[in-house]
Amino acid sequence: MLRIVAGFEKVTDGEVWLGDKLVSSTSVFVPPEKRNIGMVFQSYAVWPHMDVFQNVAYPLRIRKVPKQEIEKRVLRALDIVHLSGLEHRMPSQLSGGQQQRVALARAIVAEPKMLLLDEPLSNLDAKLREAMRFEIKEIQRRLGITVIYVTHDQAEAMAMSDRIIVMNKGVIEQVAPPREIYDRPKSRFVADFVGLVNFLEADVLDKDGTIRIGDDLILKVNLPDGDHKRVIAAIRPEHIVMQHEGSGIGTVRGTVLRRYYLGDQIDYFVQTSGGEIRVTCNPLQGQFAEGDSVVLQIQHAFAFPL
Known part of the structure; x- marks a missing residue:
């Protein structure tokens, strides 16, 4: 689903709209680079030969953004993810949580309309994972952008989302706010998947x-x-x-x-x-x-x- 939204896969049926713009259907296809979407993968995909600044600046350099503007936007993105002062560290000098924040900063530095997160916390230990949940939620609030967050962790879904979509083998079982999903599940699968029962x-x-x-x-x-x-x-x-x-x-x-x-x-x-x-x-x-x-x-x- 994320690959379809991002434009890495073409749809065989249905449509994808970003705001009021049709970006994907059987007859329309807007390429990924023109959708203005940021994506964070499960494996951080942080380039080991670049320092933190270079990693985050990469999307802006590809777009040929002026040097002064790049510096300003990279420093702002690092401030948002609480990595100020670590611009010249190499990925090998960072913890798992810090590397994940670099990936987040790189995704938001180009000021995307939408952020796609594919189980970004699954490689972190339990305490760090819990702390990063609130970090990501706070970033979403500060930037005011739509985030689609894929997770198998029920607590993560409940804590972070405004709306949950529960999918079972590609079929949507229920779409609702977290409280409704938990208290009024529409199917046995949803009741069993979200919480103990x-x-x-x-x-x-x-x-x-x-x-x-x-x-x-x-x-x-x-x-x-x-x-x-x-x-x-x-x-x-x-x-x-x-x-x-x-x-x-x-x-x-x-x-x-x-x-x-x-x-x-x-x-x-x-x-x-x-x-x-x-x-x-x-x-x-x-x-x-x-x-x-x-x-x-x-x-x-x-x-x-x-």
Whole structure:
């Protein structure tokens, strides 16, 4: 998809518009160099024989931009990506995160209308990857340009985007803001791909959306279109409150099978009459031991066709 938008591939069907300009169709093709698009690849593609300044200046030199203008724009781009003062360093003297910033600076120095990022953080360690997410988002806000960012990292997508497109084997499953993708997924694939989720088979008790999981868990959900006697209920682990006692609609008794302490949260796996349910709890809200009898209060659930 990115290669089509950038102009590296021709379309066999459909159209690509940048703003109000048609740049690609079966009869129209604007070459990549005339689309004014910046691209950052998964492998940084930073030239090892050029210093930071020369790497970033390269697109401007190709366009024969005057020398003084090149210097001004390169220094501004390096300031935006927090690399001021490193103009004369060679790539071999830079960390992975710094090399990624050089690639970003090179992509934005020509002031593109659009920036395409192909999993640019996948080669970085976890802490640096998280820091760079916010850096890139801040750069996008400062420049005010459209960014298409391809990632398989759900947290990255949720943290950075205004709108998420979830694709499954080339087919778009859902287009929506992050909150809607997470809270109201349109398909089982989307629910499973974005965040953790429990899938449990359920009987439909009435058309108003009352369903029963196992022997005793009654929930209210929005039913999928069509006449269904059974559905798949989807419940996120953090949408469950676990306690020692409780009753009523949305509650179910169970036994803690396993627990995993992760520092900021504890993951529990609880056996209920409807199947095993994963629950995520804050350690400050109380802790449970393996073998404990507990009550789960389901706060939110959605349903998909079986």
